[in-house]
Amino acid sequence: MPDKPISYEELTSGYKFPPATYELNASFVSKYLAAVDGSGDGFVPPLAITACAIAAMTKTIPLPAGTIAIHASQELEFLKSVPVGTTVDCHIGVAQKIARGKMSMLVLDLEILDKDKEKVQSGRATVALPT
Amino acid sequence: MVKHITQEKISLYAEASGDFNPIHVDEAFAAKTPFGGTIAHGMLNLAYVSEMMTSAFGKSWVSGGKLRAKFKESARPGDTLTITGKIDCIDQKSDVSYANCSFEVRNQKDETIVAGEAIVRLL
Numbered sequence: 001m002p003d004k005p006i007s008y009e010e011l012t013s014g015y016k017f018p019p020a021t022y023e024l025n026a027s028f029v030s031k032y033l034a035a036v037d038g039s040g041d042g043f044v045p046p047l048a049i050t051a052c053a054i055a056a057m058t059k060t061i062p063l064p065a066g067t068i069a070i071h072a073s074q075e076l077e078f079l080k081s082v083p084v085g086t087t088v089d090c091h092i093g094v095a096q097k098i099a100r101g102k103m104s105m106l107v108l109d110l111e112i113l114d115k116d117k118e119k120v121q122s123g124r125a126t127v128a129l130p131t
Numbered sequence: 132m133v134k135h136i137t138q139e140k141i142s143l144y145a146e147a148s149g150d151f152n153p154i155h156v157d158e159a160f161a162a163k164t165p166f167g168g169t170i171a172h173g174m175l176n177l178a179y180v181s182e183m184m185t186s187a188f189g190k191s192w193v194s195g196g197k198l199r200a201k202f203k204e205s206a207r208p209g210d211t212l213t214i215t216g217k218i219d220c221i222d223q224k225s226d227v228s229y230a231n232c233s234f235e236v237r238n239q240k241d242e243t244i245v246a247g248e249a250i251v252r253l254l
Binding site for chain 1: 134140143144146147148149150152153154160163164172173174175177178179181182185190192193194195196197198199200201202
């Protein structure tokens with residue numbers, strides 16, 4: 001994902017965010033487990049993987065100064081568990097953009113693949129943001 | 132399952148995930164928003180649901196589980212969250228059984244923070 005936010009107009013149905021790559025290393029998993037009061041078993045908690053994808057996406061969504069985006073809903077399917085140390089690629093695209101007054105609802109599809117291109121997770125997030 | 136939300140945990144989650152949206156970590160910014168203060172990441176609240184499902188179903192959840200969640204209210208520092216789930220019914224498809232579950236995350240005021248459904252294959 002680029003560090004520089006894209007323009008709001010680019011966020012239309014069919015837009016694909018540049019893919020982001022994450023190494024789900026021991027340091028990352030350890031921090032994540034500390035944050036969620038979890039315990040480790042050698043595998044990456046599935047929501048830790050999703051968290052990377054969501055964070056990468058929210059960093060690139062343009063927001064007017066002083067405003068916030070609201071994560072309204074989340075669908076997820078966990079297809080494969082991965083051990084600590086796995087590298088994954090996150091692919092996110094805009095499935096739908098719905099204008100509602102001064103807000104827009106963005107429906108985003110996400111897919112996370114491992115290095116063998118096997119699907120680890122897929123999902124859909126709905127985010128409300130000011131226009 | 133009961134979890135206590137603190138600003139320290141929210142900040143730790145921001146650091147782990149890389150999601151430093153100021154509504155989660157900047158108290159001065161958050162105070163000026165309609166929330167009036169910082170709030171926990173929705174995905175942090177949902178992580179507790181996944182932890183509960185992992186405790187109940189183990190590998191079937193982390194490799195084959197599905198969920199659909201709505202973030203209804205925000206959790207704030209100082210909140211105590213209670214995470215509950217139940218099996219609503221069992222479906223049989225081609226010799227495989229699936230548990231259809233519902234879950235909720237509620238705060239100490241009994242407000243629903245997260246609600247949703249999950250499906251997991253039974254071994």
